Amino acid sequence: MLIKLLLLAVISTAVFASTDKFVCYLGSWSNYRNGNCRFTIEDINPNLCTHIIYGFVGIKNDGTIRIMDSWLDEDSGLGALRRFTGLKQKNPNLQTLVAIGGWNEGSPGFSKVVSSPTLRAAFISNAIAFLEKYGFDGFDLDWEYPSQRDGSAPTDKANFSKLLAEFRQAFDAHKPRYLLTAAVAASRASVDLSYEVPKLSQYLDFINVMTYDLHGAWESVTGHNAPLYPRSSETGTAKTLNIDSCINGWIERGADPQKLILGIPTYGRTFALSGSNKGLDAPASGPGSAGTCTAEAGYLGYNEICQKLKAGGWTVVRDPEHKVPYAYNGNQWIGYDDAEAVALKVKYAKTKGLGGAMIWSFETDDFKGLCGTVNPLSNAIKNALDVSPEGPGGSDNSSSSTTTTTTPPPTVPPTVPPTVPPTAPPTPPSTGCTCGSTGYCRDPINCGVFYQCVGKTQYRFECPAGLYFDVSISACNYPSLVKC
Structure with a gap:
């Protein structure tokens, strides 16, 4: 019995020690925002995350890589791609990846390429050449989503697995060995439509689960962007729209927990209230007002949210079942994550034996420290992960201290800003x-x-x-x- 207990203790320790990846995405279009909203490559602390991912490049129908913003990305302009990989000069342990796809890219190009063995081979060859040219360590596939949206096909699900298998073989043979990752849908229904989960778990180095956008202004009542657990009053589909259900869904379908990276948003979803109810499931007439940085109704970066809260007039409520906060002021309602909520999510990831945490995205954390602390959410995640200075991400010296709905939401936000002014x-x-x-x-x-x-x-x-x-x-x- 003592031997068995000791063995369990060793296994438990190993599980917790493996939750060490901190994956951070960049939305490169933030380069074009004004004033304190503008985020450039040089605003990235290279000692904060273990892996950073540049979003996005696109895919052409012939399997070539499409630069979305030649002025920003290429060496003939601002050279953002090479500046991004150049951050490894400040932290040699940092690993850089480039993401292909995103919401605006859709399915047509991916669907055409994966349906042909010849085009798949061309795509993989072009990806390797792209990584070599700019000095990236890996490739992140952000197809939103196989077998979904216009231009997709029912065969995309199986063909995506074929693409990953062929990528894996080519990347394993390459010296240095490239990382292969993917950003994937979170909800059970979307996973069943798009992925052969055991094969993704087999071929990918890790899987970035987008456990956010679980509620938003596409619904007629308020709901939190990324609740950790369900509320006891929720039933049906609503009861599955939370992080715990999504992660369990991936594991139940055959994902290795250590391959799963828990997505954490550095932004919130907003609503315009249509009545006196200010809580969850309150009637809403549409999205909340657009922010000065993100300029999108129904969406606010944490850097915008924290300044609103700091200015006063808001009532903040921490839901005891969802384990996340929301705030309201007049008819404006925000469901968001703060430092306490993200730390609790990291603790959850450790308990589940996941591979780490991921943020979307760098530029909506309070990267200027306008509310008192530089990158408060990212630092709370890093501290909860307890990535040591000797570990993959090094140390961070930049910071100071501190529904019941029957209509399923879209699997991604309705819009994502493009990458040119x-x-x-x-x-x-x-x-x-x-x-x-x-x-x-x-x-x-x-x-x-x-x-x-x-x-x-x-x-x-x-x-x-x-x-x-x-x-x-x-x-x-x-x-x-x-x-x-």
Whole structure:
């Protein structure tokens, strides 16, 4: 019996010691924000995360890699890609990856490439050449999502596994060996549509589970962006829209827990309240007001949230079952993560024996320390992971101290800003549009406004300033590329 207990203690210690990866994404378009909102490569502390991922590059139908913003990314312009990998000069233990895809990229290019053995081989060869050119340590596949959205096919699920197997073989043969990772959907329903989980677990070095956007202004009542556990009052689908259910779903479907990286948002989802109820499941008329940095209705970076809370007038509530806070002021409602919430999520990851934690993304933490502490969320995660100075990420010296809904949400946010500075078009008033079926439609007068249609109900959204909604890809895009 004593031997058995000692063995269990050793296993337990090994599990906790393995939760050591801290993966941090960069949304490169934040380079074009103004003032204290602007985030550049030089704002990244290279000793904070163990792995950093540059988002995004795109995929062409012939399997080549598409630079999305040549002025920002390439050496002939601002050289952001090489500046990003150059951070390893300050921390040789840091590992850098580039992410291909993202919400705006959609499925068509991926679907075409994975369906052909010839195109898959070309894609892998082009990826290796890209990593070699810019000095990256790995490749992160952010296909949102196989067998989902326009341009996808039912065969994408199996073909994605084939692509990963072939990537794995090529990366293992390469010297140095490249990392292969993926950003994946969290909810059980989306996982079942898109992934052969045991094969992803076999071929990927680690799996970045996007355990956020579980509720948002696409719903008619308030809900938290990334609740840790369900509430006792939740039933049906709502009871599965939390981190614990999502992670258990991945494990139940065959994922090695040590391959799973727990996604933690450095932003919140917002609502405009439509009544006197200020709590969870309160009636909402649409998204909350856009912030000065992120400029997207229904979405606020933590750097925007903390300044609002600091200014006063907000009531903060920490839900005892979800284990996360929300705040309200007038008709504005925010569900977000603070330092206490993210530390608790890291503790959860350790308890489950996961491989570590991930943030989306660098530029929405309080990276300027405007609320008192530089990168408060990232540092809370790092401290809870207890990554030692001798470990993969080194030390961080930059900081000071401190629903019941029957409509399933989209699996990703409705819009993601692109990676080039837009030219602001005029913004006429919006009038609504005719919903033919569930999906999205654009306002007939204001091309920067679009609506999500759920039955006969419309939910209004606005593109980031200066962008138009592109009906061909169901995402916001540059005005020059949109027929308006």
